[in-house]
Amino acid sequence: MKVKKLKGFRDVLPEESPAWIKLEQVVSQIFTRYGFAQVRLPLLEQSTLFSRTIGEATDIVEKEMYTFVDTGGEQITLRPEGTASAVRAFVENGFDRSNPKARWYYIGSMFRRERPQKGRFRQFNQVGVECFGWKAPGADADVITMLWDLFTALGLSGRVSLEINSLGCADDRKAYSDKLAKYGAERIDKLCDNCKKRLGKNPLRILDCKSPSCQEATADAPSPVDSLCDECTEHFSTVRILLDDQGVPFKVNPRMVRGLDYYSRTTFELLTTELGAQNAVAAGGRYDALVEQLGGRPTPGLGFAIGLERLILLLGDEWASADTPDVYMVYTGAEAFLMAMRLRRLLMLRSTTTTIDFEQRSMKAQFKSANTCGAKWAMVIGESEVEKGEVTVKNLAESQQQTLSINNAIELVSTKIIASDEE
Ligand SMILES: [Zn+2]
Ligand SMILES: [Zn+2]
Secondary structure (H helix, E strand, O other), X not given: OOOOOOOOOOXXXXXXXXXXXXXXXXXXXXXXXXXXXXXXXXXXXXXXXXXXXXXXXXXXXXXXXXXEEOOOOOEEEEOXXXXXXXXXXXXXXXXXXXXXXXXXXXXXXXXXXXXXXXOEOOEEEXXXXXXXXXXXXXXXXXXXXXXXXXXXXXXXHHHXXXXXXXXXXXXXXXXXXXXXXXXXXXXXXXOOHHHHHHHHHOHHHHHHOOOHHHHHHOOOOOOHHHHXXXXXXXXXXXXXXXXXXXXXXXXXXXXXXXOOOOOEEEEEEEEOOOOOOOOEEEEEEEOOOHHHHOOXXXXXXXXXXXXXXXXXXXXXXXXXXXXXXXXXEXXXXXXXXXXXXXXXXXXXXXXXXXXXXXXXXOHHHHHHHHHHOOOOEEEEEOHHHHXXXXXXXXXXXXXXXXXXXXXXXXXXXXXXXXXXXXX
């Protein structure tokens, strides 16, 4: 019996990987310009890291984590998101003590045992950003602007919309949570069973329930913005002024509460209507208490994560094309094969991509393969070329050919290729 991949997991095959590589390049370029540096963190962490940060009463911790006891008897979890690990690393490496300001980003796989659906996998990839050390609203605006610039660079700014909200500080959140619990209790018979449970543990979550009866029952729920203290009101107002000043278009959505417990003050999402009901492609917010919660010195922070599978769906097949070789080596006979192999290496040292077939097939079959793989040039070495130490260079698109010395052939092809790359 053949072994199959696990449900909800996928292979990214070579024809898809150019999009991944290009996306990672654009991300790195934009984030680096904003002063963010890459961190690479473990995929496995102690399970308590996530229950302590994401929150016990969240879907992620309750039912979606891959948690198991390893052979050493330790309970460990495949990371379901990146922020908890980043904060853990920030504290563990003493950044909260020596240099409590840092701008980090990461690219990597996360794991959640969710119901598989379009663009959602149990191993999925995220780009995430964590910005530590700034309490001021400038940091919020800067991070959101960077997210917007990334989507603009990807040509997607017209296809996503930005929504922001503020949950306030811990006190405001508590006040709002109580208000919402009271509001929900008055309508408890209209709420789904899940929300009835949420009401006691995490009332904010009733606002992002997908059940139509819950959505109807909470349509005129109180807004968190009305529960903000003066300081949080001022903070939120400055974030909006700064975003306006940068020309970043956004809408305030008072129902956006985000699924994770650790958020405070600003939260935000980038939404699209093009990928079905689950419509966030990026989401984030401020988490001013998280560093302290993980044993560090109090350090404010904020960040966001982007789901890359869904982003690549949005970008579409045309966005990045597979690389085709510049040159196909065509040869006949054992000596020609040796020449072709040597010539191939010389070309590659000049940054030319080449390909060759090792099976010594007919010239006709090799030309056919050259056309199929999309090579621009063929380097042809037959008996007469071997004899004279020459090579026939054929431009496959224009069906023109000329026989040249090996040095001239290399010169011709690599110069033309460099010129066409610069076009
Ligand atoms: Zn407040
Ligand atoms: Zn519900």
